[in-house]
Amino acid sequence: MDDLHMNDLSDIVAADRAHIWHHLMPHKSLETTDPRIIVEGKGMRVWDQHGKEHLDGVSGGVWTVNVGYGRTEIADAVRDQLVKMNYFAQTLGSVPGARFAERLIAKMPGMSRVFYANSGSEANEKAFKMVRQISARQHGGRKYKILYRDRDYHGTTIANLSAGGQDERNAQYGPFTPGFVRVPHCLEYRKQWDDVSGADYGRRAADAIEEVILREGPDTVGALCLEPITAGGGVILPPPGYWERVGEIVRKYDLLLHLDEVVCGVGRTGEWFGYQHYGIEPDFVTMAKGVASGYAAISCMVTSERVFEMFKDVPDDHLGYFRDISTFGGCTAGPAAALENMAIIEREDLLANCAAMGERLMGNLHELAERHAVIGDVRGKGLFCGAELVSDRTDRTPAEEARVKAVVADCMEQGVVIGASNRSMPGFNNTLLFSPALIATADDIDAITDSVDRALGRVF
């Protein structure tokens, strides 16, 4: 660490207080406490303005810094690229853009084209627009509806909120974009069909998608947009049988399958992509957070060649191509950082580490559940885990929001950062979230769960 954090940062705190609009934050909480300024990071750890060290159990708060902090090799690659050629609109090409696309596609059999943008929301919008354009061109505009799932989240723009399954995020921001239709979530712990369980539950939850298609009219539904594993909605792994049935439905109704890998993507679950655990064949894959681990702003909307073919220029048809641009999709910092990020994951065998450390994290959480009755359910894949808190294990009453927050705050006091799920409907924001960087060691994992152990003991 250099000694920046030892300097007097009161002027920075004052500037932050006066001028920063913190994301997702009720600012009332800053009336009584100072904003926390993160000054420096190295590996799994960050330091705040008081020099306090925090073990980061959530990769920069929102599943982003997959390869950890202070990676000089990424910074050097970005610097070298920016000095040589920083930007030209992606209407033309760039060296790192082409190289990263080639490396990325090599990890995604069946996919073929990369559209660069800046955020997960933006990447998802691109896919939504393609669905609409395909509907317009091939189905006379009829097959325009996009199905999304309760509890999933796809981003912050009005169209993404229209596809958003977390009601708290949507309240007061309507009216929304027409043509987005909700299907039920698939979390068996919060059962919606009492007569089935296990793989039958997975198939039943997917059957619910077919029911919505039949209700809406199959010729009106163009696409299904899903998170492979729901992230902020509570770490929801589709039950066995779910994806197989989804695949059947997609084929039966000729739907385009859009998988939002903004969280799962680029190693978080121990595979390059979350969907690769399930043998699914998507038409669109969107990704953002882990693509460059937060060293540059980059997102990708990746399509199959089948989709690309649909947009091949038709002679004498000036509307036949995808008429879309993202200004900073042409900034070379993104793919330069992404290339080095991917090289680090390979060089350091971080997919294997993620899988192994994920097992350890799950094991520790299960062990905690034996001693803390407040843990009702433990879920996860790789370093993407959640522990759902309940005030009563028998009827699964969700733990009070204030207490869930108190656990997160207690861990923060102990110098460990963990997260909590977003509210989907009252009472469903009760899952602790864990997503350490893929470089986590066994000691890091144990330190995270030890702090949760102490916090649960104090709060409950």
Ligand code: PLP
């Ligand atoms: N999709 C998922 C699954 C997300 O979790 C998020 C953000 O948390 C997004 C999309 C939106 O990404 P961004 O904030 O980069 O627009």
